[in-house]
Amino acid sequence: MHLRAKAASENLLDELQDTLAHGPVARRVETLRRVTDLFVSGAVDYSDEQVALFDDVFACLVRHIEAKAKALLAQRLAPIAKAPPRIIRHLAFDDLIDVAAPVLTQSTQLDDHALIENARSKSQGHLLAISKRQVLSGAVTEVLVELGNIEVVHSTVNNPGAEFSAQGYSTLASRVEIDDTLSALISMVSSIPRHHYLKLIAKASVSVRSRLEAAHPQEANEIATAVREASRRARLAPAAMSKETVIAHGLVRALYEDGRLDEKLVGNFAEEGKFDETNAAIACMANVTVSVAESIMIESRAEGVLILAKVAGLTWSTVRAIISLRDELSGMKSADIEACRLTYEQLRPSTAQQVLRFHRMQQETGSTAAPPT
DSSP: OHHHHHHHHHHHHHHHHHHHHHOOHHHHHHHHHHHHHHHHHHGGGOOHHHHHHHHHHHHHHHTTSOHHHHHHHHHHHTTOTTOOHHHHHHHHTOSSHHHHHHHHHHOTTOOHHHHHHHHHHSOHHHHHHHHTSSOBOHHHHHHHHHHOOHHHHHHHHHOTTBOOOHHHHHHHHHHTTTOTHHHHHHTTOTTOOHHHHHHHHHHHHHHHHHHHHHHOGGGHHHHHHHHHHHHHHHHHOGGGSOHHHHHHHHHHHHHHHTTOOOHHHHHHHHHTTOHHHHHHHHHHHHTOOHHHHHHHHHHSOHHHHHHHHHHHTOOHHHHHHHHHHHHHHHTOOOSOHHHHHHHHHHOOHHHHHHHHHHHHHHHHHOOOOOOOO
């Protein structure tokens, strides 16, 4: 079969030269159809050498056919795992989305490098086609959520085969400020790490509150209370807790109840970048709920971490590790670390307890009053 296919391919290549030199458009399209039929019928059995020969044939043909024929070629080659790689790339980078979309969405011949290059250089339609692939790596989704319009971002988040990197989640959280509906979509992503989900909720709450208050300034207090309550419920929703987060919280609680949770463990959690464990440990040692600790860790400035840590009785070296963890996860740079150290050393436990009681009250009542100074 290989010899027969190779002979047929070489005969077609000879015919192709004559067609390109003398044939009308209709004859060129017919030749393309015959070449495509020949390839599709034996693609599984072709050797790399034969596939390369077809690649040469297709490369000659696509320079002399109209867009409609190109689009049909893309549709037929896109699902084939051994499709000629150069023609697949050529079709993927075509300006016409009808030509590019089938291969961008389906072809496994396009690696992450090609997909990222395409996303950075082509249209929103190309990005949308990429967002519908069966599998999307974190590197590709980073570019899609950075450069894509609302439709592209929604399509990416809705794709069950999409993975997200830390940078991708951070970009999504920032985009929530201009697209409130993203918060509901992202909350459905089962793999989203807890700290990214909490940051998302915090940003969405600020965005929603700002818009509502601008539209109804006379109801600012009621709006603030309602948004805070909605944010609290979103944080506590069972669907917002991944299996990994639930296990981490349970492990820390068990360690605490057994008397085995100490400062060394908390420091290890922080240094290893384990947000769920670190947060749950601080909550246990400061005698507050995980929800209160989470809200302080994610939503407040570094002073909030200092308050929690002082109540928990932690030393500065551990506190510094926690601040570093928080800054790394939030993507923000905290206040000067030396200033934080001085503040922590001067902070009295009684003052920290008073402020923490205020935060606890906010969580329970939705109050928006300023914390005690």
